[in-house]
Amino acid sequence: MRTATLVSLVAVLVLAVLGVSLSMPWLKTPVLMAISHGLAVTGIIVLIRAGQVSFGHAMYACVSGYAVAFLGRAFHLDTLWLVVLGTMVSIAAAALIGVFMVRYRGIFFGMLNLAFSMVLFSVLGKFGGLTGGTDGLRFDRPAFAGFVMEREDFETALLGLGLVLAVGGGVLVMRYFGGVNGQCLAALKTNETRLEYLGISAKRVFWGGYVLSATLCGLGGTLFALTQGLVTPDMGYWVRSGELVFIAILGGSGHALGAFIGAFVFEFVKLYAASLLTGAWQLALGIVLIVMVFVAPKGLYGLLVRRCKPPEPKARAVRKNVVKEVVA
Amino acid sequence: MNRVLFSGLLAASMFLHGGASAQEKPAELKIGITTFTSGAASVFGVPAKAAAEMLIEDINKAGGIGGVKVTPIFIDEGIGGDKLLSEYRRVVQEQGVRTMLASISSGNCNTLAPVAEDLKVLNIMWDCGTEKILENKRYKYVVRTQANATTEMVATVLYLLKVRPDFKTIAVVNQDYAWGRDSAEIVLNTLKVLRPDVKVVAEMFPKVGASDFSTEISRLQALRPDVVLNTSWGGDLDTFVRQAGQRGLFKPTTTFVMPLIESSLERLGDAVPAGIIAGARGDHYWAHPETVNDAAHKDFVTRFRARTKSYPIYPAYHMAQALVGLKAGYEGALKANGGKWPAPEQVAQAMRSNKFKAYGRELSMREDGQSLEAQLLGVTKRDPKYPFAVIDKMVLVPAELVTPPVGQMSLEWIKGLRPDMARLLGTEQFKTHDFK
């Protein structure tokens, strides 16, 4: 998609989200959830670019969420500090785990991430004295940039922050993809050995990508925790990680915008399916995903790109036909 | 952000939804009810929903509340805490509902109580037992129409001490989540004060939804405790009872205490032996000694059975209490308001000063929103007329004896209990009722 089209599309979407959320206040919560999931999914698509999928990345959202809860309860920090510190905890965790993780590829990578996340999930659920157990930890609404706010205003402020983070995160990821590190990351999928031949450490590149993906998941986790005022071990359950991958494919794993489109569609289908088809929303979503995989494997973003493609200039088309004839 | 414009938009949207006005009678009284219609806890949620639908039909047939028809809106707690939060807010802000009944799960109550307070809607905690919510903070809009975990568990301990006053060892096998942990904590702390010589030989917390208790059962067999406490419910309790039965764990030398087994008795049928100390989480049972012959109660049980093909269990009764309390609150508030339709906080205030009665004894609510509900405890017995166990030797423990006073935290209050309370239920004033 051309840059101009992309920028205008993003601008329109941001304004639409703002407008809708402000006119219907109850929508702010699901919108914030969608944005936080979108951020986490942006992390997932970084990994997908390397040809890897992690079934445990929800643990980074979980870790940052719990960090926010602990810090909020203990020190009553400001929201912005909580977001920064929570994400830093995720980064630290990923940097450490990543050192081991980057040796693995494919199904083993996915499984090891799953194992770590299940250990975290079980620990959080068991050691209730520290972590609040399966009911989780509540924390009071923190101040935002120094202002103490009521729920309505706080959510509006979070929404603003969320949109800034979403656009920022998306831009960051796309620039990463276009840069040297991102291209090297993509090479992990296509031909890792050749990358090594070039003298570039595949492990280091992957580590960088892994930490970036965890950062985005961590950011999403802090936003989620702040919106809910509650963190539970479910934030790190393997089904959550599976849902993140689901959204990545639904929205389109090639572009950050796809992550957010997927997250919004997922969130709202889930919300309305839950109220209209109680007991069958999983069925509906499952069928949607299967259809998507067969019909539109590049996701909703892929469909969007196809529609927005600029028409081919005639000269190029003519030359293509000539080549076809020669080859045939 | 332009606060004036913003608040203007907000006010306009609320006005458009037409729920905030406290003057004219609305066309219908919409009540949001959260209950589990999916997941393991739906064994509670589905009977409660049936009871709600039945009772609301009755209320509407009799003219509604204050002449206004009642319309329930059900929300499934099984969609998970975060989705539930969104749904709750959507129902309040998009559909303009000002009265909510939430929830079954203590975790959900924890999340939703402050939200209700923020949104200024009446929130009746109709089933969750956690005592911490109303003890930790004073709420204007949040009330509870049944007892809490402290009341239930302390009454259970007193009954245990009546049935088996001289036991020496106890083991705990509870579900590993807030209820399982908190209920164990209350029981063990109460025992520490009333019977400090009792030894706790094991505390096991298998995870919720565990499908296999064979190791726990083996350990219990090896330890041979005098008393085993199990506050599980639903599938977990069913599995435990069946596996324990298969392995011959139910011996006369071991007394099992299962405060939530009333909800599983019919389903478990033959698997429940006699002699288990059973609780019903409050002052209700389809064969409640004081109301079993009440026309209203008999009618309720008959119609519930016709509708759901099973006897009502405690969630259904809790729902009844909540609806009766709500109705009493609205009627009281209407009177106090001179006939004008009351705002949610007026209803909450009225609920605190009006007594209400469902199918047990009369209930009253304190100024902190906590209701005082007597506790029914008994021992299981096999009766040839029924294909499942019934509760016999029932004792009703008044709430005032086993509930901490307003403003005092449960654990503090328990520490201050008088040791001679251990023999309380053996005294004259507590009649033991046989099953009829």
Add this chain to the structure above:
Amino acid sequence: MDASLIVLALMDGASYAALLFVVALGLTLIFGVMRILNIAHGSLYAWGGYFAATLGLAITRFGLPSWLALPALFLAAIVIGSLLASVLEFTLLRRILDKDPILQLLVTFAAFMVLEDLQRLIWGVQPVFVSEVVNQFGTLEVAGVTYTRYQLLVLPAVAIAALIGLRWFLGRTAIGRQVTAVTHSREVAIAMGVNAQRVTWLTIALGGVLGALGGALASPTTSFTPGIGADMLVLSFAVVATAGLGQIGGAAIAALMIGMARSFSVYLLPEIEVLVPYLIMVAVLLVRPEGLFSSVAARRI
């Protein structure tokens, strides 16, 4: 911890491991032949259990002879396992063979979600439990503790029979050898004239039956409720990952390891019981990412 408690822990661990092994076996078989980790395997377990319970209830309702109870379990597993697995294979698995591995995983995840809801629509939310079979076998005492013969004898017997039977099938029968060939290298097997599609379908049906058998065997002792599939799935995952994907004998050992570790922890340190399978998985994967028993494969460039 004295000797009698050790014996008890071993007994408990063995019966738990037997169930885990049967389910994990199905998962690892399907992976071997399709190179896809079938997340819907959890549903096979759940459906196997529910269907077995339904059959058991039917036996009592229609007054059929009670000795049918045990064979009914196997019948349930065979019917529902092969049926469901075949439907999955035909509608989904066959068509995603050439897709991106991530998409393959997601399709099975979606199938799992669909089957979870279908299961709830069919069997409802009340716990389902039919325990006739266990009562028929009676109990026996070990070290002063009463065990049911069902858990101590029947379950391990079925697990061992499955292990030996499968080994024999794969090594000694013509079709079994074809399965091994397709598992090892699909293309070469096709080149040699093996009908890979039919062999794949057969293996998947077999894997499905094993998954459903796990559920059917668990149904007399466990209450089946919604969500039971997800928990069993992630546990059998842990077994398969620890053993090595596609390893059959290894899966038995891994299941024993995890089963024993779990039961010992209930006696020694009950708080870590839930953690133990995942800790083992992490520990093994960190040291040997392909699992404990997998063969080293040459890396393709």
